[in-house]
Amino acid sequence: MTADDPFTRQTLSDINVWSPSLFSLRCSRDPALRFRAGQFARLGVQKADGSTVWRAYSMVSAPHDEFLEFFSIVVPGGEFTSQLSGLSVGDELLVGKQAFGFLTLDRFVGGRDLWLLASGTGLAPFLSILGDFEAWQRFERIVLVYSARTDAELAYQPLIHGLAEQEHLAEYASKLTYLPVVTRAQVPGCLHGRITTLLRSGELEQAAGLALDPLHSRVMICGNPQMIDDTRGLLKERDLQLSLSRRPGQVAVENYW
Structure with a gap:
């Protein structure tokens, strides 16, 4: 080298x-x-x-x-x-030697609530975001939605559930709502169905106790491309738009495949 x-x-x-x-x-x-x-x-x-x-x-x-x-x-x-x-x-x-990507909080202007929607290994960048100070200090509520096929594929559960016990995050713990989702089975403590299905039915917002709206919500999506496209389409119907450098919006995505 x-x-x-x-x-x-x-x-x-x-x-x-x-x-x-x-x-x-x-x-x-x-x-x-x-x-x-x-x-x-x-x-x-x-x-x-x-x-x-x-x-x-x-x-x-x-x-x-x-x-x-x-x-x-x-x-x-x-x-x-x-x-x-x-x-x-x-x-x-x-x-x-260099990091890349735009699934970062500087994509957003304003906002009160941060939604992190992940499928599969798309959870990775959201764990990095939750391990940092910025999201906790900037937003009043954070909702992490993590979808897997089975409960056995819900990785990093000890880390997610232990966030509140980390000394540097303890004062912010009440801000986080964690919603695990399993698509192939009914599992106690988990939502059942695809993220898009839960969005359409309103079940996701009901479980979070929080509404998705353009004024307050900022949404990050990471996972397989089909999930991202379908979720973006549903959010667009509700006037949550992709955030671009020339036009700040409410949605940021990463195709993690």
Whole structure:
């Protein structure tokens, strides 16, 4: 590695297998890497033939953390994830020197309530945002909606439920409403159905005890592209518009596939 390389070599310190198809990786962090909560980095793994495969992954870790953490699905036969899921603690992971992405709170002007709508590994950037101070200080209410196929695929439950116990967030704990969603089964304590179905029926807002409206609501969406497109369409019908640099709005998205 030389100073001109666009990446650094980091060491894996922890691997957490959430389900047969979901796992997370934690590695060392180059002190020079700076990012905003919600952004992503390019990760590289070397194949047996010596070539390197790169993919974009949102940070789970907060900007102030001394480590980097990433959340991944295993794609059967996938060129990248089959290599990534085979790594062990102590192995090397290539991490790009620059962070990218616009799923960040500076996309929004004003707003009272922050809605974070995630499916699958799209949860990652929202954990980074919830680990940072800005969202808690800026918004009166935060609603995290996390959708998975089964309750076994609802990852990071200890972290989510433990947010209120983190010393630097304890005073803000009452601001958070967490709504887990399971699509394939009825599970106690979870909403049942797709996020879009729950939006159409009004069940999501009822469960949150909060209305979605253009004046007060700011909405971030991350997950599979179909979920994002369908959810954006429903929000647009209610005059919640995509936030652009030339026209600030109420919705920000990241296609996490």
